[in-house]
Amino acid sequence: MAVPLSAPRTTEAPYLEQAVAQLREWPALTLSQIPGGFAFAIQDIEILRLTGHSTAQLHLTGPMIERLHHALCTSTQINPAPITDG
Numbered sequence: 196m197a198v199p200l201s202a203p204r205t206t207e208a209p210y211l212e213q214a215v216a217q218l219r220e221w222p223a224l225t226l227s228q229i230p231g232g233f234a235f236a237i238q239d240i241e242i243l244r245l246t247g248h249s250t251a252q253l254h255l256t257g258p259m260i261e262r263l264h265h266a267l268c269t270s271t272q273i274n275p276a277p278i279t280d281g
Contacts, residue, residue: 232247
């Protein structure tokens with residue numbers, strides 16, 4: 196499904212639009228518009244949500260979290276969310 200590149204006009208919108216433009220080129224990702232931003236999925240599993248509020252929600256697998264553990268733990272820009280099933 197083609198989604199027009201539009202986002203709420205804020206100071207973050209140019210960054211959001213640039214990210215969406217680059218990520219929509221990845222053939223494995225499916226783009227959908229959500230309230231206030233965009234979501235990217237692989238095989239119907241949402242992996243990234245860009246909201247345009249200078250934040251992104253990235254869903255990582257356990258092995259990827261282990262691989263990036265040091266960087267994730269030392270960054271002041273990352274706020275881990277609780278692990279949920281589903």
